[in-house]
Amino acid sequence: MIIGITHFLIISAALFCIGLYGILIKRNLFSILMCIELMLNAVNINLAAFNYFLPMPDLSGQVMILFSVAVAAAEVAVGLALIFRVYRDFRTVNIDKLNSMKG
């Protein structure tokens, strides 16, 4: 059976849904950051697959993946800094304990 674009789209949809499920059920900030990275990777697989299978004359999809990776690296740096800040102020990384804005 020939591997087509549908296979890549389905596995990237599966990876995206696993990441979404992890974000919804995990209560730890690090786990949520990891699941966000999973969702970004699912989108990147989509871009690479479209660039390979659709009639594209150049590698614009792969350039988009490079930008996406740069933004994801910046996001991880800022996210980890925010987690350190939250940990130093609240002494926890459990998001159910971070409810001081409820009053």
Add this chain to the structure above:
Amino acid sequence: MNIDLSSGLFYFLAAVMLFSALGIIYCRNLVHSALFMALCFISVAGLYAMINADFLAAVQIMIYAGTVVILIVLGIMITRRTTMERTSMPEKKYIFRASVLAGILFFLMSYIFITAGTLPTLNTVTLPDDTVSALAELLLDRYMLAFEIAAVLLLAAMIGAVVLAKGADEK
């Protein structure tokens, strides 16, 4: 590039990727989750290498499986004062609703992808074989402005991360 991809390798990489993605969620230890994340990113790099994106496979291994995983493990080790086993486990009361939501989303997307008949299965245009120089020409010619903006974004993220983690008020 109209060779058909080897399906055994594809299914193996996809199975490893999805298994390790589930391992990230269901591991009790956070460091094991991070190791599963490295495995997941490496299998994604294998998928990139299958579809004529070998430079991106190298980027994926260097940035994601190298830097991001190491940063997250470092963060876990720094903040690990109390035991995290209880907080890192899935919350029981959300599991049903979240799994229904994610499952419905997955089945709808799969249904759309399978029934969409207009998607071509093979590329008809020959992509450039040397992806590194082709990417460099695109990146420094047509996407020049976006490239510079990405550089400024990385600088801003670095400064912001340092200021946030150190605290702007304490000198």
